[in-house]
Amino acid sequence: MNTAEMEKYFNPEEAEKKWYDIWDKGGYFTPTVDYSKEPYSIMIPPPNITGKLHLGHALVNTLQDVVIRMKRMQGYNTLWLPGTDHASSATEAKVVDMIKKEGLSKDILGRDGFLKRAWEWKEEYGGTIIRQLKKLGCSCDWTRERFTLDEGLSKVVQKVFIDLYNEGLIYKGERLVNWCPCCHSTLSDIEVEYEEEPSSLWYIRYWAKDKSFYLDVATTRPETMLGDTGVAVNPSDERFAKYIGKKVVLPIVNREIEVIADPFVETEFGTGCVKITPAHDFNDFNAGKKHGLEIIRVIDEDGKMTDLVEKYKGMDILTARKLIVDELQELGVLVKIEPYTHNVGKCYRCHHTVEPMVSKQWFVKMESLAKPAIDVVKNKEITIYPERYEKTYFHWMENIQDWCISRQLWWGHRIPAYYCKKCGKIEVCAEKPTKACACGCTEWVQDEDTLDTWFSSALWPFSTLGWPEETEDYKYFYPTSTLITGNDILFFWVARMIFSALHQTGKIPFHKVVLNGLIRDAQGRKMSKSLNNGVDPLDAIRDYGADALRFSLLQGLSLETDTRYSMDRLDIAKAFINKLWNSAKFVLNGIKDIDYKTWNKADLQPEDKWMLVKLNKTIKDVTEELDKFEFGVALQKLYDFFWNDYCSWYIEMVKPRLYDENASSKKEAAYVLHYGLTTILKLMHPFLPFVTEEIYSRLSEDDTPLIVSAWPKAKDLEYSAEYENIELMQYFITSIRNVRANMNIQPSRKTALIFVTKEKGAFLKAAEPIFQKLAFAKSVEIRADKTGIPVNAISIESLVAAVYIPFEDLVDIEAEIKRLEVEKEKYEALIARVDNQLKNENFLAKAPADKIEGERQKKANYETLLASVNERLIALQPSKSA
């Protein structure tokens, strides 16, 4: 124990620097494989290298740190493996922006030149978020840090791609894909976000060549009509049955297209006739394929019109739309325009409208991969917290589509596929083929595309451990224990890790998945740059400290819901840390001259035992709640225990013993104070690592830092009698304070004589110093009964004890009578309620016996107490009139 006086205030900045350095250099973050110890491993959700720490990162990483710190203290061999994600499209966009400022472009630099710049960018900015995680206190093993595009991981990605291709689970196919003209790349289904937009529904008339009939179609995209290759009606729709198989002429381009029947057409919507543009609509593509319709592209990769009609060539979509509608109007085939609101797909990165487009792309075949991934969650090999997300997961997995993995970007893992320059034959292999193609050609060209960034993230839990080599780390730490991440990437990442891990390693990637919600502003809005309502965690750390930031994120946290965050959470956090600091200051100072290590169990006082029981309960609660990932509840229980039980009650109760030179059980008080605070620091350490370590370093008797000290264990204690007595004493103290405050006794600290009676009177008498300290007692006098106690007294009764405080000049009779009358009414109401219950025959017939007995007991107790109140009222009446 360090007996030097503690500083007035905790200095977060100093402690953060000092302790992070000691922990890191001490190697506490870095496990070594040791089969005598049980492993516990967490893989960080790798933040993007473009990222700057925001509150969401701060939260998810604090959660991981809380878990890993607790497990470390519980004796597990813990690994929290950190790293970053290359984030293909986000990073590429940043680099493009950067070179644009120099007047450069991807085309000018070329692939190699561009990648050189991208790597430079990564070296310069990619470490930012890692440094910020360290400021938060994250106890990651930095010696094992990985990057999704580093050499080892790139090899894994390549191997997995080649294997899946050889197994027939990756294929290249011409399909309709989501295309972002702004990013100039494909997107997977889940990278498209739908937004409602007001638009119009245009009705266009398609005449038969001989004008014998016409069909009206309704569309939200009139410009795509140039690429129509059919009109579809529902086969059961009698209105149009006679036209099926006939042809109509497409206006403007004057192409004849066939009328087909397909059940996907809703007879109720629009006119019941749908124009079919297989090149630019998912339904139309499927229908076109089914009916063998031609695919004609209207829109190109830049989101401009193709050369189908010369005058529209190169035009952007909205301009072309307007002109085409005008032309249709002139041709007299625009029937009507209705206002219409519909959902438009947007790119999740740049928010540009996504164009469905026919393209030849690489896909992962999902059907056979999805099934085992569903099973491991169904049979609870993997548990998801909160549980309800399992349903979401199943729904998605059961309806999963093939995954488009090729991206027309340069920053990422280049697809290991080579094409014969002459015949186009595909070879999928790690290195450029040296052999000649069957056609005799020896020139091979590598696919220009890279892989979806999530393809490499999906392999993260095992690629980071050295798989496919049977490395020591892989054998020991895999499958990992728990994955903690935001619920927004359940599909993007979690689901894909599960099926990838099962297929590649034959094992689950992790046992538990913990999903946290979003952090919103005080009004419940998303934090965004445009609203400028974000809280910068680095500002919070600078102004309040990392511990305060962590506390502010965890307090009241529930995984079930999003969190509303406002700056006053930081003030609450700071107040709490200050309280912790001050309590430690008091304890250290109070016990420094006491040889508490030679304490005697036999000399423990009732309040000591009460404290130990409460402490035990808290150890149990906090551990259990954290095991359930109930971070908010765990912290709340610890908060309440520390602030109320330990500080407000226990410290106050033992002060008389510490201050009194002659007190007989000083050692025991000092011991329990020390032991209690030590335990609190341990339980609190995962939440507030820095301040707890700082205090512990001054309080602890050995050199082991708190970060690797043993997590507290609850003990078997038989102190229920003492516990009950202290609770009773607290009832009286609270009641006395209550009465005094309500009667506005002046001066408020004026002391008074206290008489105690009934069976627990002796115990209360023994607690006299506590009553003096906490209930303004002059002294506590024990009496066998009321005889001899002045009638004019405030009375507080329980079943087992009674307290009388003579009025003297404290209060007048009127006030006490009034108070007793309120008491009387309260008991009468309670009795009436119980009475009612006990008169209810149904209750008596159907409620369990112990419940009925409980109600009877309650009634008897209330009646006893009511009788006392009445007796007091009667006793006081004569005095009043006198």
Place this chain on the structure above:
RNA sequence: GGGCGUUUAGCUCAGCUGGUUAGAGCAUCUCGUUUACACCGAGAGGGUCGGGAGUUCGAAUCCCUCAACGCCCACCA
């Protein structure tokens, strides 16, 4: 269109498998500078638990329904 979540004190939220007088923090008000802490202490006020109906001896808790807000999935052109 389908699914999920939320709705409890002015604000942020606890209240598990139905059973004492529905809790905490913040805010408000009163009193208090007692030798850890005014980033404190002691007290007080404040809720017919979103509406309605139901099951039950008994409902904040279970069932149904409606409403508001939010999220996810689907995409009828």
